[in-house]
Amino acid sequence: xxxxxxxxxxxxxxxxxxxxQRLTTLVRHVKARVPLYRERLAGxxxxxxxx
Numbered sequence: 496x497x498x499x500x501x502x503x504x505x506x507x508x509x510x511x512x513x514x515x516q517r518l519t520t521l522v523r524h525v526k527a528r529v530p531l532y533r534e535r536l537a538g539x540x541x542x543x544x545x546x
Contacts, residue, residue, distance in 0.1 A: 515544065518544055519541045519542060519544055520541075522536070522541040522544060523541045526541065
């Protein structure tokens with residue numbers, strides 16, 4: 496039984512990139528909306544993250 500067909504059948508490379516994409520999206524969101532993180536992440540791009 497497949498619960499999440501898109502996630503469970505995607506290619507392995509795409510599956511490896513998924514957590515980093517989600518983290519990048521989250522960092523962009525908090526950097527835009529939370530003053531503390533905006534200050535701490537100033538000058539850093541969300542795309543520069545590593546896991």
